[in-house]
Every structure is written in structure tokens, then in C-alpha cells.
Amino acid sequence: MKPAPRILVTISHYLRRDDTLALPQLRRLGLIYSSYRFILSLFSMLIVYISARSDSSPTLPSFLQQTVLSFYVLLSLILLGLFYVVSKQMRRQLAFGLALDVIILSLLLYTAGAPDLQLTMLYMVVVAASFMLLHGSQALIITLLAIIFVIYQQFFYAIANSMSLTNLGDALLMSASFLAIGGLSWSISQRLVQLEKMAASHAKEVERLNVINQEVITQMINGVIVIDEQRIVLANLAAHQLLSVSHNPSVSLHPTFVDIEDTQSTHRNLLLSNFQQQLSKQHAQLFKACLSVAAGQSRAFIYDLPAVANASIFGKLRVQIIPLKDNSKLILLEDLRREQANAQQLKLASLGQLTASIAHEIRNPLAAISQASQLLMEDVVESNIEQSTGDSMVANTSNNDETGNHELYKMIFSQTKRVNRIIEDVLKLSRQQTANQQSIVLAEWMPTFLENYFKEHDVFLHVKTQPTISFDTHQLEQVLINLINNGLRYSSYAHPHAYVEIEIYCADNDVIIDILDGGTGVGFEDLQHLFNPFFTTDQSGTGLGLYLSQAFCEANQARLLYIPEHAKTCFRLIAPAVNSDTSINMAESNFNERFL
Template identity: 80%
Template sequence: MKPAIRFVSTITRSAPPNDTLPLPQLRKLGLIYSSYRFAVSLFSMLMVYITARADSGASLPSFLQQTTLSFYVLLSMILLGLFYVVNKHMRQQLAFGLALDVIILSLLLYTAGAPDLQLTMLYMVVVAASFMLLHSSQALIITLLAIIFVIYQQFFYAIANSMSLTNLGDALLMSASFLAVGGLSWSISQRLVQLEKVAARHAKEVERLNVINQEVITQMVNGVIVIDQAHIVLANLAAYQLLSIPHRPSLTLPTTSKSHTPNDRRRLDSASAAQLADFEEQLDEQHPQLLQACLTVAAGQSRTFTYDLPAVANVSVFGKLRVQIIPLKDGSKLVMLEDLRREQANAQQLKLASLGQLTASIAHEIRNPLATISQASQLLMEDVVEICHPPVDNMTSPAPDYSDEHIAANHELYKMIFSQTKRVNRIIEDILKLSRQQQANQQPIVLAEWMPAFLENHFQGHDVFLRVKTQPTISFDTHQLEQVLINLINNGLRHSSYAHPHAFVEIEIYCADNDVIIDILDGGTGVREHDLPHLFNPFFTTDQAGTGLGLYLSQAFCEANQARLLYVPEHPKTCFRLIAPAINARTHV
């Protein structure tokens, strides 16, 4: 237990007292007092010589007085320069200077030859400064030293003047004044210390709130832009992403440092200003209509409109933003950018929910008679087989009078009934999948790791070639992503087999701006131009064996995950493109 006690006592002794001003204020007041000391010493030395020259009968200053004043001027200049240059041990420097002031003033008071009220009054400045700049214990020592020197000087002259104690009472009164000035200065200094602490606490709270606000604005999914005096003064990361403007990593100060120098702050402000200037330049080049609309809104008036994003060549998609311009009290404007894809995804979820409730009940009602029809067609087909190929033990019984043509025709009709019931059953299965879908359970997916495992599980033995040009991460429901890719790859393999004897599908994964692109390519004939408007409509199909719900379900799943599925007609191959926002938006090829 003894080492623990010693450790606690060491911590207690090393903890600095909290009854003094903070270092920045201490340095400022210390420089003021050091300048005052140098001015007083220089003025005292000049006044002594000026007074001696003006009064021809007066004697020149004594050697002790000249030496003391010269030494005081030199030390005052040295202390001022040292305190200005050296930022360490400021309180020790001030304590040494104040003790020197008391000693020099006592020597000047002694060399004056008689009690000097003007020199005695200078002690009060020293006492007041000691309680303002030093710890209370140090200031009390300086005050007691001044009292001792003053009383000793008065007592010494009283003895030298044949025990005349006329001025001794004045010395005692002056000493009491020192204590009063010291107490008043200490009270004022404590009030200043408390005010500085409150101000520092408020400054830290404001800085903390500013950091929180910056983090909240940075993490917002909506874009935020602040325009003041026709210049952009703030733009969050979402604004860069929604407008497809490259975002450079911003300069940040280290969070481990408790304090940052003004140079660090100036460097951070300069980097932020340069980044905002670059963003404003890019916005003027790529979205001049949006910037012009934001600048031309009259002060005090709000405006909301829909802005069509220009097409990006390598993405081939048009997007829309809801732009809301809100005037602020200081004359600046707040511009909010909202991606309408999220709103469309929510609408799609509501549509799927309402459609699912309807289709689920209809599908169950259709499935029961459909099962009966399918079973009956199978039984009829078995009867036809028995008639055409009777068992051996029944060869003696007379065969029914059916012609071969009649039996073959009925068998074909039964096969048609059975195949069509199977097709209707597939449609019902797809509708039930649609109705059973809950809200997307999104989770991060590293495509470079997830995609090879997916292809190994579902398309082993097929010619599906994967090319990954980057290492992106998207947020998607894994089950829904599997269903989308299975449908697209199966379509590609099927349509590629129609045009080539060897069916194959290519998958390319890359990044464009802040989106991850997954291209499903095949060598088929593509989609005819007049079919493009109906491509993602439910029950639309160009394949007689298809149900017409595969692409519709795939697009619904993509929209539920804030992604897009589209057909790219200008691609040299048949290309279906899945576009999803990247989680690590700064990952590029």
C-alpha cells in the first residue's frame, strides 16, 4: 500500500494550482507588465539626470543610485526580450521579475536619503501585479517582502535620526495598504480566472457542438449547400455525390492533440476554402442551371423545384433531384438536395405491399383449381398411354374402338393442357415471390469476394466470365441480389444460345463517380427498339416460355435497395446494367 500512497501524493503535488489565469492571458498580461517595467526603469533613469541638470545646485546621483538604475534598465530590457521569445516557464520569469522590482525599488528608496512617497507607491503596482500574475502563495511572498523592505527602511531612518519615529506610523499604514491592494487584486484576479474558465468551457462546448454539427451534416443522405454573397461556404459529402463532383479528402487536424496552433487552424481554413472554390467551379461547369437558379432566388423567398441531372456518359442514366432553397436570417441561402430515387423506392415498397396483398389472395384461389386440372391432365395422359400400350395380362380383353389418329390428337391436347398449367403455376410462383417480399434487409456486400462464391454456387459448369476492375462495397439485400442476378444471367444464357451455338455471359464490375456498376453482357440479338418502353412492365415477354415477371421483379428488388436496373441500348453487346451507390465512395479504378 505504501507505493500507492506515494503515487497519489506525487500526483497531488504535481497537479498545478487552478487559481491563475490561462497561459494565453498570462502571456498577454506578462508582456504588458514587462513593457511597463522597462518604461518605468528608463523613465526613472532619465528623470534623475534631467532633474540634476535642471537644478544646478543639486548634486549628481550617487554611484549606488546610478548603478542601481543602470542595472534595472538593463535587466528590464533582458526580461522583456526573454519573456517575448521564450514561451516556457512564464510564471517563473514573472516571479523573478517581480522580486527584482521589489529589490530595486528598495535600493532606490534607500539611496534617496529620505522616505519617498512616489517610490513607495510603485510598490503597490508590484503587489497588484503579483496577485494578478502569480499563484496566491507566490504573490503573498512578494507582498511580505515589500512590506519588510518598507518597514525596515523607515525603521532604519528612524534610528539614524535619533530615534525619531515620526514616519514609522506612515510605513505601517503603507504596509496595511499593500495588504489591502493585494487582497483586492487577488479578488479581481480570481474573478478573471473564473470568467476565463467559463469562457474556455463555453468555447469547448461550442467547438464540440460545431464538430457534432459538421459530422451530422457530413453523414446526411441529403445534400446540403450554403451560399453566402454568391459564394459557396459549405457543401457536405452527399452534395458531391448527388452532383457527381469528385471529392478530395479534406484536411483534418489530429484528434489526439488537445490544442492546435493558429498555423494549423489557418492551414485548415485555407484547405477548406480551396476545396469549396473547386466545388463551386465544378458546379458552374457541370450544373450551371442549378447554380444560376440558386443565385437568382430573391432574398427572403423560398423555392422548391425538380432538377434533372445531366446524363453521365459511362453510366447512361438520368436522375432527378428535389432542390429546396431556404433563405436564412443572415442573408445566406440553404440549398437542400434530395435524391428522388429514395422516394421512388419508398413508393415502390408501398406498391409492392398493396399488390402483394391482392395477388396473394388471387394466386391462392387460382392454384387450387389449377392443381386439379393439372392432376386430371396427367391422369388422362396415363390413360392414353395404357390404351396405346396395354398390359400383357389384358391382351385377351377387347380393345376400345379408337383410331390411332384420334388417340394421338387427344394426347397432344393433354400435353398442351399440362404445359400451360405448368406455365400458369410458374406465374403464380413469381407472384407469390412478389407478395412475400418484406422490406429489404440491406447489409454491406464486398462484390469482389461475394460474386465468385455466388457464381460457384449457382452457375458452375456454365460459361459465365467475371471481370472485377475495382474493390467496391454496396449495401444490398443478399437474397434479393441473388434473385436479380440469377434472372439476368439466365436470360443472358438463354438469349445468347439463340444467336450462337456456344452460350456465354460476361459480368463486369467497376465504379463510375460514386456508383458501383454491374454490367450483365451477352451475345444475343438484344431488345428491339419498339419493345424498350415495355421492357420492365409486368407480364411483358418476347419468349413464349417466359412469364413476363422476371425483369419486373428484378427492377422492383433493385428499387427497394435504392439501386437502379436499366437496359443500355447503345452498348455493342446486349447489356443490362445494375447501378448501386457505393459505400466507400472514393474507391475508383
């Protein structure tokens, strides 16, 4: 119905839009245009003087023309220096400069005395620059100012000489060209603005995905190393831990991605260089094997960690070398202990399914047998009392028989209790729940625990640091009770005075709890079966204590190991430190590790 108002509303809407170039792009283009203005002013002055000399005329340009050009050169230099030094209010500086360009060009066109197509064409550059660098309303004002000056100059020239519709038509056509150039430049600038926004959005998304990828690589339980042209360009935290290669805790970065690119690159190179040097020294065989694989070829092998790499914690690694498209190599390190843990979990699952279904059925007749043996033992005691008053010869014979029966009944009762303990341990396996982890300050918690459970025994505590771990307190109690009881029992076999020592200290980002006793240790042939269910060297044991303890440790992201290299019998519990100095250093350098 009313197309004209709609067009005006649309134009007004677009003019009010603030879709302009970002400040870095605006500053770059503004410097380019300011340099163009200064060069143009110098070139115009030289052209005027050269033209005057080439016409063999001794007269110099007019005073107005010289003044305008000198003023233009001076102001162009001032605007260029001001825009380069001052980074605030850039659009106002550009708007002032573009308005000055229109005024100076109009004065030069006026001093020429006749319409000059070359000067008139320079208006188009000003109009195009205004729509690209300024807001729509400011650019429109600059364009209207240029149109007014051009039409006025043509109209004034026509009055001063002779009225010519051709000149006025040229002026109107030139004005329409200004509007067309302005509209075209504005549409191009809007498209550039949208492309800049889209590129910035994509850059943020790529950066976010990169951060996520780096975090995923950092938190992976498998070690990841990337080698490019015999130089390590990436190594995550798990690679350091699996290979026991320490990082430099004094080199840390603030976890931001802005304004620290040079520092970030320098620190990353230092960390990578340090990691590569330690790797080539401590694991020269592994490093050479990785470098020797030809580009484009894959390889997998088992790597035995040397003793310097704390082989008691990580014995063997599966190494996979995968070629990448840019001739670099991706090296994956996997701890084989995890496969053993998975195998034990499968055993646990099958064991739980089997025992949970029959445990209660076994306990019912077992309770009856236990009760019957107790009643029989009571009957033996009562019959011995009654026969003690009878004939001595008959009483002695009867007492011998009853004593033999009493020992048999006692044996039955003790064995039923042993079977009951086995069933209870098996039921604990099948009823394992998720660990309810809590922060435990070992220096405060451990003395209370020993006071509650081992007050009457010689258990000596040596705390060399003040660590904090995250562990289920009930499960930690069960693990320590089992280990300390084993230590007291087996040390009593070797020494008349049984004792256990507990040492607590830190190594890297781990808290180490060593349970030491003076027993004979575990035989070499029993090491591979030590944590298997129902394996025991004690005739009265169930063979589930160590298995349960290891399961509790794994549920709390800890490790339970037997250390054969130790001088004493040593079971070592390794748990991640929480809020300790080592963990703080690791957290500070966690950002570095993402880019290793």
C-alpha cells in the same frame, strides 16, 4: 465555535489552489508586465537625472542611486528578452522579476532619504501583478516582502529623525492597502481564470457541435450547397455525387483542428474553387438559376441533369433555394429517384399485406388442381396402353380424343406451376428481411458464382479492377441469377447463340457491374414501367424478377438501373466500394468536404 481556525483553513485552502491563468494568457500578460518594468526603469533613471538638473545643482544622484537604477535597467532588459525567448518556467521568471521589483523599489525608497508616496504607490502595481500572475502562496510572499520593506523604511526614518506615530501609522495603513489590493487583485484574477475555463469549455463544446454538424451535413443523402455573394462556401459530398462533379483527390487534409488553420483554409478554398469551376461548366444552367434568385427570395424547381452528368444514374433533381439571414443562399438537391423508390415501397407494403393473407389459401386449391391434372394425364397414358391392343379403328378414334385431353391436362398443370411461381415470388416480397451484408471481393467471388450456377451457359466475365463491395451474398446471387437468366432468355430470341457478358469496373467511389446481352433491349414505352411489380414482356414470366432484384439492391444501399444509352442491352448494378483506392481517396478528402 472556532471561527479563527476555520478562517485560516479557508485561507490556506485558497492559497493552495492552482487556479491560475492559462499559459497563453500568462505569457501575454507577462510580456506586458516585463515591458512595463523596462519602461519604468528607463523612466525612473531619466526622472532622477532631469530632477537633478532642474534643481540647478551640479551634483549628480548618489552612487547608490545610480548603481541601483543602472542595475534595474540592465536586469529589466535581460528579463524581458529572457521571457520573450524562453517559454519554459514562466512563473518562476515572473516570481524572480517581481521579487526584484520589490527590492529595487525598496533601495530607491531608501536612497530618497524620506518617505516617497510615488515610489510607495508602485508597490501596489507589483502586489496586484503578483496576485494576478503567480500562485497564491508566491503572491503572498511577494506582498509580505513589500510590507516588511515599507515598514522597515518608515521605522528606520523615524529613528533617524524623530519618532513619529504618524509615519508609523502611514506605514501600517499602506501595508493594509497592500493586502487589500492583493486580495482584490486575487479575486479578480480568480474570476478571470474561471471565465477563461468557461470560455474554453464553451469553445470545445462549440467545436464538438460544429464537428457533429459538419459530419451530419457530410453524411446527408441530399446535396447541400451554400452560396455567399456569388461564391460557393459549402458543398457536401452528396452534392458532388448528385451533380457528378469530381473533387481533387490530391488535395487532402489531416483531420485535426489544431495547428493547421492556415493550411486548412487554403485547401478548403482550393476545393471550393475547383467545385465552383466544374459546376459552372457542367451545370451552367443550374448555377445561373441559383445566382439569379434575388436575396431574401426562395425558389423550387426540377432540374434535368445533362448527359455529361451521367443522367442514366440520376435523371432529375428537385432544387430548393432557401435564403439565409446573411444574404447567402442555401441550395438543397434531392434525387427524385428516392420518391419513386418510396412509392415502390408503399406498393410493396400494400402488396405484402394483401398477398400474405391469401397466398396460403390460394396454394391449397392450387395444389389440388395440380395433383388432379397429373392424375388425369397418368390415366390418359394408361388408357392409351390398354387400348393399343384393341380394335384399330376404335383405338385410333379413342387415341385422338385422349391425346386432345392430355394436352388440355398438360396445359392446366403448366399454368398451375406458373401460378405457384407467382405466389412464391409474392411471398418473397412479403418476407423480405434485413440484408446481412458481408465484404465480397468480386474478382474472387464472381468466378465461383458462375461456376456454380451457369457452368453450362456462355457467360463471359471481364474484371477490369479488384473491387470489394458490402452486400448480402444470398441476395446478390438472386439479383445476378435473375439478370443473367433474363439476358440469356432475351438474347436467344434475337440470336441463335445466346450469351451474356459481365463487366466489373469502378467509377468514382462506386463499383459498377454491367450485365450485357445481345437482345433487342427495352422499348421506350416500357422504360417507366420496367421495375414495376407484375410488369413483364414475356408471357411465361411473373413480372416480379426485376422488382425483387431492385428491392434487394436498395436493401444493400445499391442501385439497379437500365442503361438505354448502351450499345447492348445493359442492366447496371451500382454499389459503394469498400477498401478500394477510390474509397481511400474519398475518405482522405471527407474532412475537406465537411468544410466545402
